[in-house]
Amino acid sequence: MGKPTGFMEYNRQTLKERDPAERTKDWNDYTLPLSEEEVQMQGARCMDCGVPTCQTGMEVNRSTTGCPVYHLIPEWNDLVYRGQWKEALKKEHEMNNFPEFTGFACPAPCEGACVLGINEPPVAIRTVERSIIEKGFENGWVKPEPPKSRTGKKVAVVGSGPAGLATAAQLNKAGHWVTVYERNDRIGGLLTYGIPEMKLPYSVVQRRVDILKQEGIQFFTNIEVGRHYPVSRLREEFDSVILCGGATVHRNIEAEGRSLKGIHYAMDFLHSNTRSLLDSNHEDGNYISAKDKDVIVIGGGDTGTDCLATSVRHDCKSLTQFDIYDKKAEERDDLTNPWPQYPIVHRVEYGHNEADAKLGRDPRAYAVMTKRFVGDENGRVKEVHTVNVELVFDEKGNRSRREIPGTEKVWKADLVLLAIGFSGPDQDLIQKLGVETTERSNVKAEYGKYDTNIDGVFAAGDMRRGQSLIVWAINEGREAARECDRYLMGSTVLP
Structure with a gap:
């Protein structure tokens, strides 16, 4: 080609x-x-x-x-x-x-x-x-394409992230009446409040949502199913329900001083920033500000990088990102990371470049483990104490991290952001529906089938598989829609 x-x-x-x-x-x-x-x-x-x-x-x-x-x-x-x-x-x-x-x-x-x-x-x-x-x-080539006929079947989609939107789009194509419920004030889930505006502008999400609305999908915001909308009513009013709520329970860090003021989950930082930006261009002040602060970001992934880019725009005083892993090689290792595996190599992302341009250095510190947080007389964090670690393997090949003596360090910190991922989905709705979960607290539903132990209830995306990529969420949303269509109609026209 x-x-x-x-x-x-x-x-x-x-x-x-x-x-x-x-x-x-x-x-x-x-x-x-x-x-x-x-x-x-x-x-x-x-x-x-x-x-x-x-x-x-x-x-x-x-x-x-x-x-x-x-x-x-x-x-x-x-x-x-x-x-x-x-x-x-x-x-x-x-x-x-x-x-x-x-x-x-x-x-x-x-x-x-x-x-x-x-x-x-x-x-x-x-x-x-x-x-x-x-x-x-x-060029105006992306236009609403509503279905030519309707089946009369009604489906509720809980969650409007990429899995929920893909599910809704596919079921709507099959002619079902689809309603999407979102507990936040804007549609998009983590597309909207988990990815900063300079990386994924909300206008990009909104223009697609506008098309989906014109195709016949209904959207309701500020409604948390199971809390504002009873589960019993949901089952009565819809022929099927698909859970696409995501994995939103933050992974925490167990360290002395964790309860000090000024330590926040990365998603709370990013969410409040985007909401305030979209609501008032930050004029309402309803966000966690990094301005004039010594910022420590714990976590070396994409979310941590988004925290860097956001903190720089707030005009922070200093900025450091802790990565618990060693610095990776510039090229992939053909023995341990051969093609076509995803290349595990050192990357310089947009947030690293911005921190370098603003503060004069790459903000990352490698092989760093947080030991404890120390606060001031007002109960606000002022220091992060760390130690460097190395990977070691036992005789069975199991790996663990060993602290390296003499590498202890104290870092100034007014704001600490925890960007270490998520442990699973919120359990309230899952329990109220009576849906079974796996040992990792995800909804129990087989990949490719997506049906739960409750008749007519399906699950897709991070809520089913755990924290993952946008592209996996779209994959699962599309496939769950196919299986839901099969459940409703006896056969399916969806791919």
């Missing part, structure tokens, strides 16, 4: 970025689009590789490789190279209801599995994906 010699003629090029020192002065998208010709050249790099592992999502060695929604990547790369953008858009939408969400915020496991990536920089798949959908919106 693409130009036969394109991968030899053109270098990999991803979306351009605005100057880090300038973009931290606002909350706008930090990227800049490529020209149409530049995107076509990226499409041309897609090889006629025979077995396109980029589009076959799977989990290998505890990480995702390839695309879980089975995106027809070589096909739309070829169409873009040939200038057939509208046809490329159709191909994008065949397997992914929301290529804009993945185009903005997916870590692109497809690129890790790209065959070209064995010995060259992989095809810039996410850049091409996002360019296609943005061109589609710009």
